[in-house]
Amino acid sequence: MQELKLEFENKEVKATSVTCLGITFESDEARRTYFREELRRKLPELKQIEGFPIGEDEDIIRLSDPPYYTACPNPWLNDFIAEWEKEKIELEEQGKRQHDFKVEEPYASDVSEGKNNSIYMAHAYHTKVPHPAIMRYILHYTQPGDIVFDGFAGTGMTGVAANLCGSAEDVAALREPDAKVGVRHSICSDLSPIASLIAANYNLPFDPVKFEKKANAILKQVEQEYGWMYETEVNGKRAKVNYTVWSDVFICPNCNKELTLWDEAVSLEKNEIKNEFPCSYCGTLCSKKNMEKAWETYFDTVLKKPVSMIKTKPVLVNYRLGKSRKENRLTDFDFELLKNIDKIETQNIAPFRMPEGSEARRNDRAGIKHIHQFYTKRNLIYLNRVYELIEDDPFLKAWFTSTLQRTTKSYKFTLDRKFGILSGTLYIPSLNVELYPFNILSRKIRDFTKTSYLQRGNSVISINSATKLSFIDDNSIDYMFIDPPFGANIMYSELSAIWEGWIKVQTNNKEEAIINQVQQKTLFEYQSLMNRSLREFYRILKPGKWITIEFSNTSASVWNSIQNALQGVGFVVVNVSALDKKQGTFKAVTTTTAVKQDLVITCYKPSAELLQKFETTQDKSENVWSFIEELLLRLPVHLVKDNSTTTVVERNPKILYDRLISYYVQHGYNVPLSASEFQKGLRERFVERDGMFFTPEQVIEYEEKKAKAPDIVPMALFIGSEIEGIEWLKRELKTAPKTYQELQPRWMQDLVTPKKGDELPEMMQILEENFLKDEEGRWYKPDLENEADLEKVRTRKLLKEFNMYVEMASKPNTKIRTVRLEALRAGFKEAYSNKDFATIVQVGNRLPESLLMEDEALLQYYDIASSRV
Known part of the structure; x- marks a missing residue:
């Protein structure tokens, strides 16, 4: 190990001085040492903050690169914000930003961005938003020098996007007409230590040449020590193993003989894996469902005791000989090699019990209870030696952790050789693939060097709960892009245990915003945690500024929890659009129920002027039209889809009234107007076009843009509730009165199943309660006065x-x-x-x-x- 270190010390470039938070250091290493000591001194205070991770002090400090990245709550966030605010003044003097910059409309276009870029692909994680997609939002809502925040930052894609807004080339590639090139600063905060380590790797200054040399030197040394474990013999020649396929062993329910699944069910010649097959001993028809798995007991050299685990056998080896790749059944050479590997004493591997959780402990029933048991013996030895040589380098640690999923037993064998892991799970298949770590680590060196970009170094990373952002002052943030956890979609902390066991710093899941039976978190607890988080986001966002929330869940109850929490803390929802991340995960590609397209909710924090009005006026009803005017000014004026004008649903009077009611109710104010009074006031103060309301200035813009796309695409309207039935009838009766007989067939065509528990009245009852009938039996829409009486x-x-x-x-x-x-x-x-x-x-x-x-x-x-x- 000492020789490896000296190789780089002799080639080091002369250190240059650096300035950080107003302090000048003789080198970046001196800066790191100073702030690590400062972090050590602050740890007792930081441990009181929600979300402080589980780990020893020294492991937390070794993982950190303070003040830019701390593997715990970052106490320097306000210091960075103060420094960035001073920079804004300089940028204004240089003409690179405007003092009175305002964004009146949301970014209302649907966004479609692929995941196949070098930054996205370098390190796997449970969920990620491609940074070019986030760039579009940041460029719309901010100007150079602004401060962007992500409180569920994951792997730091928001930070990458904020940095790359300073790249003229990357901005030009997006073809956003009004985009202003210039770096935005960012704060990336998350509960997960592994996510934050990856975020640091993507955002902090990075020397790809130095990284590549170190990583290759480590691999070279490990290959010299353990490369022999991945050799096979073919016709007397040594070949390098690419991967080995392992198969579970089952027991025939009739004759109790052991059956290797591969031998019984897999036919490479026919390219099939059979669901049912006859027992090769007694002929009984067998399947995985009607067979028990065989077990074996062995001495675990990490736990230092005998353990039982489901029995597996190596059945196929894929190897490289010269320039050709081939595969064979294992030979005596291979079995003897594996026996010798089993005799090796593992060293410096601490046993790490998988945390409690239905996903984290799903493999307990297979005898796999500790992290090291997710790996074959040789992969464990190889990977552990790589990690020993890495020491404290966060970039090398991120590189190492990027291989930890694919080198487990979770890598599923498929006949088309497109192996993969079932995303969002720790599932270990009955046919799994043991990959040669050297190949993956080598490829990842190339992948990581491609993540270098000039604009790095404008992000700060912190580990803490979004429910308590102690080191960010009120009204400090210019824009937020948030991709929060959604209900029971993904058990983040449980899935991260594989990575976090290696880095020895774990997620503190007390404030993890998920629905989880083991953690005793129902939808109500999830909503409470989201509410607390969004309350903090509201507190730190500047008045009049915007927040974008990505949503990926098919559950209406979770959707309502998010919307309710947003409005409950004071945000005003103005738009919902789509975000398509194109390439699906293994689960999304292979199942019909996985969500492939996310939704994006756009909200704003009311302006300082409006907030002041609500604080100072006794009669809150006086502020109704100020609220509605500010809302109308924030809504898209005109949307085009397929060269036709599209209805902006949020400008519908019912939606406007819902937003008003929501804001008043959530703030404890009395509801000031009935629906009919509201509609009357709306028509008196604003202009209606195509069922939508505008300010007088906006309607001019709408008419001009509509003239270029005159065809109107109305909202699709199905009848699944009483209110939808009323809206459907209003549309049908807009042009001319109609009889019941004319309406009824179309009503039945557009009828869909209502929510469970909701009793939908008959169409006749809805007509009688909401519409008027003429002497000829035709139903028509009442005028405002009659509508108020009917209401x-x-x-x-x-x-x-x-x-x-x-x-x-x-x-x-x-x-x-x-x-x-x-x-x-x-x-x-x-x-x-x-x-x-x-x-x-x-x-x-x-x-x-x-x-x-x-x-x-x-x-x-x-x-x-x-x-x-």
Whole structure:
């Protein structure tokens, strides 16, 4: 090891002085040493902060490169923000930024970006957003020098995107017409130590030449010591192994003989893996489902004791001889080699028990309980020696960890040789592939050198919970791009255990925002954690600035939890668009239920002027139209799809009213207007075009742009709820009155299944309660005055129905199975206005959980009421 070190010391370039946070050091190493000591001194205080990772002090300090990257909460964040704010003044003086910069409209276009770029591909992680996609948002919402924040930063793609906004070449490739080239600073914070290590690798200054030399020297030394473990013999010649296929061994349910799955089920000649096959001993028809697995006991040299594990056998070796690749069954040479490897005493490997969790411990039933047991003996020996030689270099550690998944037993054999891991799981297949680590590590050296770019060094990385951002002051951040965890989609900390066991710093999952049975986190706990996180995001974002949240989940209840949490802390939702990451994961490619396209929610923090109005006025109803005007000014004016004008759904009066109600309810204000009063006021103050409302200035812009794309694409409207039925009928009756007989067939065509528990009224009942009929029996839309009268009558009927639910809820052990959703909404709204919070909670507790959690309006009233009872 000493010789390896000296090889680089003799070739070191003369150190140059560096300045960091106002302090000048004689070299970057001196800077690192000074701040590591400062970090050591601060650790007792930092340990009190939510999200402080699990690990020994020295392991945390060794992993850190302070003050830019700390493997714990970063105490220097405010210092960097203060420095960056000073830089803004210089940039303004140079004409590179504007003092009065404002973004009035959201980035409303759908984004499609592939994952096949060198930065994205260098290191695998559970989820990532391609940095070019994030760049589009950053370029739209910020200007050079702005401070971008990601509180669920993962591998730091937001940081990469912020850095590369300073690359004229990368910005030009996006073809965004108004993009302004210039680096944006970023703070990347995450709960995960491994994610933050990867983020540091992508964002901190990086010398690819130095890295490549060190990594190759390490591989050379390990090859000299352990390369013999990956050799096979072919016709008396030594060949290098590319991979070995291992197969589980099963027991025939009839004759109890051991059956190797490969021998029984796999035919390379026919290119098939059989689901059913006859036992080669007794002929009984067998399958994996009706057979037990065989077990074996061996002495574990890491645990220093005998352990039992599911029995596996090596069945195929793929090797390289000269320039050709071939494969064979294993020979006596191969089996003898593996026996010799089993006799080697493993050294300097600490046993690491997989953490509690359904995913982390899914392999306990196979006898695989510790991290080292995820690896074959020779892969474990090889990888451990590589890690010993790395020492404290964070870039080499990131390079090393990039191979740790593919070198486990989780790598699945497939006949087409497109091997892969089932993403989001720690599943170990019955036919798995043991890859030669040297090949992967070598390729990863090339991959990592390609991640070098000139704009690195403008990001700061921290490990802590998003629920408590102690080292960021109020109103400090210019823009946020957030890709949060979504419910039970992925068990991040459990999946990260494989990596974090090696680096000896683990995720503290107490504040991990997921739905997890073992952690006793339901949808309510998830929503609470998201609410606390978003409250912190709201606190640190400057007034009038924007936040973009990516969403990837098929669950309506999780979707509503996110939207409810966003609005609950004060954000105003203005737009939902699509983000397509093109190339799917192994799971997304091979299953029909995996989500392939994400949604992007765009929100803003109300302006300082509007917030001041709400603080200073006693009568909050005075601020209704100030709120609506600011919202209209933030919405897209005109959208084009396939050369046609597309409806901006958020400009629909119902959606505008929903946003108003949501903001008032979440802030504890009385709802100031009925729906009809709101619509009347809307028409008096703003201009309607094509069912959408605009400010007088915006409608001019809309008309000009619409003239270039005159065809209107209305929103697709299906009938799955009463409110959708009303909107559908309004559209049908917009041009001319129609009879019931004319409406009914089309109604049936557009009818879809309502939410479980929601009772959809018949079309005739909806017509009678919301529309008027002429002498010829044709239904038509009422004018505003008649609509207001109808609304009062309808509300009385709905409240009468709601009172029936209140009566049912008062009876012990009664569940309300089906309801009229609009009656519930009207009743909850009335009870809220009367401050009768107990009734809301009483009825809410008797509803089907899915109905309550999947309806944004009901959930808002219920959450507010629960906090007041």
